[in-house]
Amino acid sequence: MGILVQKFGGTSLSTPQARELVIKHIQRELAASYQIVVVVSAMGRKGEPYATDTLLDWVALNGNALPSREKDLLLCCGEIISATTLCSILHHEGITATVLTGAQAGFITNDHYGNARILDVRPERIIDELTRHQVVIVTGFQGQTESGDFTTLGRGGSDTSATALGVALHAEMVDIYTDVNGILTADPRVVEDAKPLPFVSYAEICNMAQNGAKVIHPRAVEIAMQSQVPVRVRSTFSEDEGTLVTQPEGFKDVQSGIVDRYVTGIAYVSNVTQITVECLNETDNLQLQVFKSMAENSISVDFINVTPTGAVYTVFDTDSVRAITVLQEMGLKPKSLSGCAKVSVIGGGINGVPGIMAKIVESLSEQHIQILQSADSNTTIWVLVKKEDMVQSLRALHKTFELHR
Numbered sequence: 001m002g003i004l005v006q007k008f009g010g011t012s013l014s015t016p017q018a019r020e021l022v023i024k025h026i027q028r029e030l031a032a033s034y035q036i037v038v039v040v041s042a043m044g045r046k047g048e049p050y051a052t053d054t055l056l057d058w059v060a061l062n063g064n065a066l067p068s069r070e071k072d073l074l075l076c077c078g079e080i081i082s083a084t085t086l087c088s089i090l091h092h093e094g095i096t097a098t099v100l101t102g103a104q105a106g107f108i109t110n111d112h113y114g115n116a117r118i119l120d121v122r123p124e125r126i127i128d129e130l131t132r133h134q135v136v137i138v139t140g141f142q143g144q145t146e147s148g149d150f151t152t153l154g155r156g157g158s159d160t161s162a163t164a165l166g167v168a169l170h171a172e173m174v175d176i177y178t179d180v181n182g183i184l185t186a187d188p189r190v191v192e193d194a195k196p197l198p199f200v201s202y203a204e205i206c207n208m209a210q211n212g213a214k215v216i217h218p219r220a221v222e223i224a225m226q227s228q229v230p231v232r233v234r235s236t237f238s239e240d241e242g243t244l245v246t247q248p249e250g251f252k253d254v255q256s257g258i259v260d261r262y263v264t265g266i267a268y269v270s271n272v273t274q275i276t277v278e279c280l281n282e283t284d285n286l287q288l289q290v291f292k293s294m295a296e297n298s299i300s301v302d303f304i305n306v307t308p309t310g311a312v313y314t315v316f317d318t319d320s321v322r323a324i325t326v327l328q329e330m331g332l333k334p335k336s337l338s339g340c341a342k343v344s345v346i347g348g349g350i351n352g353v354p355g356i357m358a359k360i361v362e363s364l365s366e367q368h369i370q371i372l373q374s375a376d377s378n379t380t381i382w383v384l385v386k387k388e389d390m391v392q393s394l395r396a397l398h399k400t401f402e403l404h405r
Helices: 016-031 052-061 068-092 124-130 157-168 202-210 218-227 286-296 317-329 356-366 387-400
Strands: 003-008 035-040 097-100 107-109 118-121 135-139 142-144 150-152 173-178 199-201 231-235 243-246 265-278 302-307 310-316 335-346 373-376 380-386
Touching: 003 016, 003 157, 016 035, 016 068, 016 173, 035 068, 035 124, 035 157, 052 068, 068 097, 068 135, 068 142, 068 150, 097 124, 118 157, 124 135, 157 173, 157 218, 199 202, 202 218, 202 243, 202 265, 202 335, 218 231, 265 302, 265 317, 265 387, 286 310, 286 317, 302 373, 310 317, 317 335, 335 387, 356 380, 356 387, 380 387
Parallel strands: 003 035, 003 173, 035 135, 097 135, 107 142, 173 231, 199 243
Antiparallel strands: 107 118, 142 150, 231 243, 265 310, 265 335, 302 310, 335 380, 373 380
16 A cells, blocks of 8 residues: 655644544545555644644743753644644544654654754654554654754744655655645735646745745755655645646646646745945955855845845845844945835746746836846746835736736
8 A cells, every 4th residue: 555644734733623624634545545644733823722833922921041952842742732632533533543753753853953954764663553553643843863852843844744754655645735725826815816726846836935935845845856756735625636746747737738837826025125235445255244244143135136346135124124233333334125025936937938037027017116126047037026016016927927817
């Protein structure tokens, strides 16, 4: 029997009604003769009793001085509660199941508490338990160091756990269940005619995730891509197949054959500040000094354009005052523009196709939207606009590239 990894997020487990649907998804795949490994997140979102953010708030209310190692120990509790709850329901339904923590499931990580990296996955215990149980439930988001300390994998860690297990177990598929029906061409809260995508490439969804789409974590996609394990992004609240994430040659639409497209989707990141730094006195290695100072102060930079006489880049609005202060202390006179948004046009067919950037410029110009900065890669073209122009930009580009069709 083939192995199927199913990952259920916090909203999929937060209510009795949602958990009933989770059970049905598991039952359906058992009936299809799969061996099932289920990866779970903590139940609910901020404010609900067992959510990760709720546990962090608890720390803040009780001294807010918990060391990072001990904080990871606390944060592991949310997934353990989810896993044992699901195990109890499965047994009530007559389905044999057992629970393994991330450590017991074989996740070995470094000791970067709060955002640990997976060094190895040793799935022998899971394989053994599958001979005795119909379902093995694994707590997502967590692992352990070589010395046995609990660690957590950072935001999106349960997605990462699921695809890493998919690779280690040579699974036929990894199903990521969430509260939306697959991956859409744009954020439906902003672009009303956004359409679900039947398939995307690993590179496309990785770029969409890195540029603001929150359906799946980019680290999870990168792990799946390395070993080419297919991933489906599905809704817990639907029987639809969702979106298949695989290599481009795997794209098959049963009605129309292979689909050739330039642009797959539009994504965005809002609330960023553009910073411009120019040489004042023929300063040597200005760019090195600027970006080294940002790194030393733990300020994340993005959308970088480097010229012989300076650099332009973005930081989150929340970091902008600190970034400007750091640069001024270096004797520089940076210019800043806050309240911007990075809009991304993403597609595996962009590379080598003339006219894509021209279409973007024409589309935004027709809406009288100023492009503050641009950059591109093989699969993505980025433009920086003012935040008040973001929604109009997304809708215009979505229409220009006919993603509503």
